[in-house]
Amino acid sequence: MHRRFHDLLPLLLVPALMLSAGGCTPRKKTDTANTLNTYQPSRIKGLDPIYADDIYSGTEVKRAYEGLLQYHYLKRPYELAPNLAEAMPEVSADGRSYTFKLKKGVLFQDDPCFKETGGQGRELTADDVVYSFLRLVDPRLVSTGWWVLDGKIEGLNEWRESAKHAPPDYTKPITGLQALDRYTVRITLVRRSAQFLFALAMPFTSIVPREAVQHYGKEFLNHPVGTGPFRMAEFDRNSRLVWVKNPTYRKELYPSEGESGDKEAGLLEDAGKPIPFLDRIVVQVFDETHPQWLSFLSGKLDATGIPKDNFAEAVGGNHDLTPELQKKGIRLHKNPGIDIVRTTFNMKDPLVGRNKLLRQAISLAYDAEPYIELFFNGRAIPAQGPIPPGVAGFDPDFKNPYRQYNLEKAKELLAKAGYPGGKGLPPLEYSATADGVSRQTTEYLQKLLAPLGIKLKVNTYSWPEFQAGVKNARGQLWSYAWNADYPDAENFLQLFYSKNASPGPNDANYSNPEFDRLYEKALQLQDGPERTALYQQMVRIVVEDCPWIFAVHRSIFSLVQPWVKNYKRHGFEHNAMKYYRVDPALKKQ
Amino acid sequence: MGAEAGSIANEEVRPARSLWSDAFRRLRRDRLAVLCLLVVLAYAAAALLAQFGWIASPWEQEVGKAFAPPSFDRLELIMGTDFLGRSVLYKVVHGARVAMSVGLLASLISVPIGVLLGATAGYFGGWWDDAVVWFYTTVASIPGIMLLIAITLMLGKGMTAMCIALGATSWVHLARVMRGEFMKHKSREYVVAAESLGAGHSARIFRHIFPNVSHFVIINFSIQFMGAIKAEVILSFLGIGAQGLPSWGVMISDAKDELSRWVFWPWLNGTTPVWWQLAGATSAMFFVVLALNILGDALRDALDPRIK
Secondary structure, eight states, X not given: OEEOTTOOOSOEEOOOOOOXXXXXXXXXXXXXXXXXXXXXXXXXXXXXXXGOOBHHHHHHHHHHOOOSEEEOSSOSSOOEEESSBSSSOEEOTTSOEEEEEBOTTOBOOOOTTOTTTTTOOOBOOHHHHHHHHHHHHOGGGTOSOGGGTTTTBTTHHHHHHHHHHSOOOTTSOBTTEEEEETTEEEEEBSSOOSSHHHHTTSGGGOOOOHHHHHHHGGGGGGOOOOSSSEEEEEEETTTEEEEEEOTTOOOEEOOSOOOXXXXXXXXXXXXXXXXXXXXXXXXXXXXXXXXXXXXXXXXXXXXXXOOGGXXXXXXXXXXXXXXXXXXXXXXXXXXXXXXXXXXXXXXXSTTTTTOHHHHHHHHHTOOHHHHHHHHHTTOEEEOSSSOOTTSTTOOTTOOOTTSSOOHHHHHHHHHHTTOGGGTTOOOEEEEEESSHHHHHHHHHHHHHHGGGTOOEEEEEEOHHHHHHHHHTTOSSEEEEEEEOSSSSTHHHHGGGOGGGBTTSSBTTXXXXXXXXXXXXXXXXXXXXHHHHHHHHHHHHHHHHHOSEEEEEEEEEEEEEOTTEESOOOOSSOTTGGGGOEEOHHHHHO | OHHHHHHHHHHHHHHHHHHHHHHHHHHHHOHHHHHHHHHHHHHHXXXXXXXXXXXXXXXXXXXXXXXXOOOSSSGGGTTOBOTTSBBHHHHHHHHHHHHHHHHHHHHHHHHHHHHHHHHHHHHHOHHHHHHHHHHHHXXXXXXXXXXXXXXXXXXXXXXXHHHHHHHHHSOHHHHHHHHHHHHHHTTSHXXXXXXXXXXXXXXXXXXXXXXXXXXXXXXXXXXXXXXXXXXXXXXXXXXXXXXXXXXXXXXXXHHHHHTTOEEEETTTTEEEEOOHHHHHHHHHHHHHHHHHXXXXXXXXXXXXXXXX
């Protein structure tokens, strides 16, 4: 999923801002004891699952909505588990067909859109699954998640084609996507796929009720009606979201197995108890890091990443918590982030897109070491290609020839590209978000390019505007991060597949027939040395074409208040908070 | 006839000249005002020299390690360095260049608008006066910073957008003053005389009345200049002002996070938060704004006949 390239951790928790005394209007006092206070480092675009292509809206969408599958919260390596499905699907002998049995008695949240029942949520059925998937496919809705199903399910691309010319018919039978009875869905793939099931745990494929879509129309974006553990109580997209426990949520239990060490860490104390434990989740939007940090220190935020300028205050040179924070009982969690931070070249652009030597020259001038020190306090490693460590296909010995900082060679390539000393090259259009850290990153990039004589024309936007610009292939360069959606390198390689070009996730609009061919071939292979070899071959093609400056892979440091229980960072599960518990007694202290 | 006409012209010119020289004498006697004038001129000179790259150049260059505290080792390190190891002193000087050019350009846009609208409204009266008064009342009733942000965002940020936005929002006061003055002057004897000699409307407005009220423009100019500098800093702080330039507002924006970063400072033999960007930018802004304020008051004392 897309992510701003410089934020620190996807979940930020903020408290009910009980504004301090003195003249402020007092907020209605609600019972805040069992509230989790979290944050988002960016504004939320909306809460329709089919547009949830960034980690921030994805996380918010998943509080209210659920998919057929989810991830096991505690087990590592990451493992899929049933969610709305009763069990993992039955797979046919040829491996192409999956039959899902839905849980019975799953209710949508109560909402005025259910007119027939006077506002009471109705039961979820197999038809809802088909309907929700088709919304993702419907060309008129221009979903940003179509790529997860594109070319994968039998008959789905044909349905999409026919819907381009006539109003789409959601009831038309599709061979690969069938509701066999009230509780059974069968999905048949065009060909075997090792990654397909992961797609069913992503926010895009969450199940929505038709009534809500029809009742709210365009406003559906702001009115989530799902089957999930939380329902929306308040939504101000620029500043705050409040979620409350869904009273009609079915009985789901906290997992009773984990990996070794979980028991000692107290993560199994709630095993077998019904979730969610929280009554409320209050999400504050922080554009800037300083207020976020101060909120955490004053206990108004239950977990946070560590802003770069506060790093020394939080964590010493040995990367351990400082004594002050230790005394408060705050815990530090360190995890590798399965992600890549990069700067994208817009390959559709007639200038940077057609000049490989220019891109390679810029890539060579990009010095990642100071970047890691300045912006991540050492919490990152330089990237050599798109695949991060921790997923199959990552090659620790591979050195990208264009990512070894070498100014001389960069100048040489720039001259070969037709712009000796940067002469004749117009300022490149660089898009960025408008916050302080982003501006500093831009300044860093400008500084790196100055010796080449390359100038940037900087355009700054809010996060939703920025994403819209990227989707429309506006601008020549931008910095972005990609966070893995599932634990397979394919999730990174699909970012270069030509059919995933904007508005899909291939924001570089990269297109190389040889790469596409290998990608399609790899899709049909199961995990194994043959596939890994293909992955590495694809990486070499991309590295040579240089549609990105591969910058860094991050590690994630998170700080958690002592009263937050059951916290374990999960790389893919968006709704980990349904497992969190707040200890009110500890919080009061 | 020729000689007579000449002597009349001389008679007319002398009092005008004496207003200005009189004002200059008063200004010179006010030591504080002279000091302020020198401060403003010094800023202007620094801005100009920086513009041509004669001093504090190039500011983008790394002069030391990141977040180096102030030291006397080299001139460029006197105010320490920023997160990329660039000289804060150089950035302050270039910040002055940005602030002064925005101040100047914004005033150059807003003054003609204010003069033109105010003068014609006061002079012609009638429906045109109603229209202009309605217009400036409307503009004035929208909170200034909102209007500024809206226009800046609409025009796509950056220096040009900021200058236009500031110019388009800061003319109201001058327009009001000019309107009042023109209403007063248009029926004065000398204007009536000019009319009977065959002077048209534009000649009366610009050749006859305007020179007699032009001191208001000078007074207003200094105040608008100061307002524009402040607005530039605020907009840049918010990230919609100067783009890719070392503005004081950008420096303050950097500083708000850096203040929680502690570094070792040999002078203290201990650690200190990174305060020098904040100190550099705010003090640079403080002195020029204060100087312009005092100068504006002194100019009013010297030039406005009503205060004599």
